[in-house]
Amino acid sequence: MSRNFPSMLLLALLFPMYAAAVDVSPSDPPLRQREGILVDLKGRGLYTYDGDVDPKRSICVNQCRLLWPPIAASADAKPKGQFTIVSRPDGTKQWAYRGKPLYRWVSDTKRGDAHGDGIMGVWHLVTLPPPVPTLTPQAQPPAKSGGAN
Numbered sequence: 727m728s729r730n731f732p733s734m735l736l737l738a739l740l741f742p743m744y745a746a747a748v749d750v751s752p753s754d755p756p757l758r759q760r761e762g763i764l765v766d767l768k769g770r771g772l773y774t775y776d777g778d779v780d781p782k783r784s785i786c787v788n789q790c791r792l793l794w795p796p797i798a799a800s801a802d803a804k805p806k807g808q809f810t811i812v813s814r815p816d817g818t819k820q821w822a823y824r825g826k827p828l829y830r831w832v833s834d835t836k837r838g839d840a841h842g843d844g845i846m847g848v849w850h851l852v853t854l855p856p857p858v859p860t861l862t863p864q865a866q867p868p869a870k871s872g873g874a875n
Contacts, residue, residue, distance in 0.1 A: 755809040755821050756797070757828070763840060764823060764852035766830060771840030772797065774826040776848040781825030783813045794829040794842075794849070796820040823852055 756767050764772045775794065777785055786794055799811050799819040810822045821828050831842025831849070843851035 755799075755803075755806060757809070757821065757823075759854055762854055762856070764828070764854060765840075766797065769837030770830055770834040771842065772823075772852050773829045773831060773842050773849050774823070774852055775829060776850070778827050781810070781812070781822070783815070784820050784827040785815075786827070786829060787815055793832050795832060797828040797830065826852075828852065
């Protein structure tokens with residue numbers, strides 16, 4: 727075994743974390759799409775709450791906030807595409823998708839977890855519309871010549 731093996735092993739173990747870390751800039755929402763649903767950077771499902779009717783603020787506080795942690799946005803975060811920023815009663819900011827504040831279900835602890843959908847009939851997993859296929863122009867048949875054959 728070479729002397730470089732421990733450092734190569736460490737690099738192999740840390741590279742995926744580094745790649746994930748550099749994938750998101752501070753101005754980007756810390757969210758991804760996986761199999762048609764919106765997930766956090768750890769691959770856990772994200773949810774909206776029917777009680778959030780004002781697109782500018784979240785009402786999930788106290789015990790609700792403990793069970794459904796909000797997806798925090800930094801104070802200097804800016805809206806990007808369908809992702810907006812809403813205010814929380816404590817003055818912090820939270821990411822929203824299409825005007826609905828985003829949350830995580832506390833029982834979703836590992837990648838792929840999305841068990842909060844439908845809880846109490848008011849919590850919903852954020853599903854994303856399928857991507858619109860890009861249409862490529864079809865080849866046109868050759869133009870017929872005006873002369874007789």
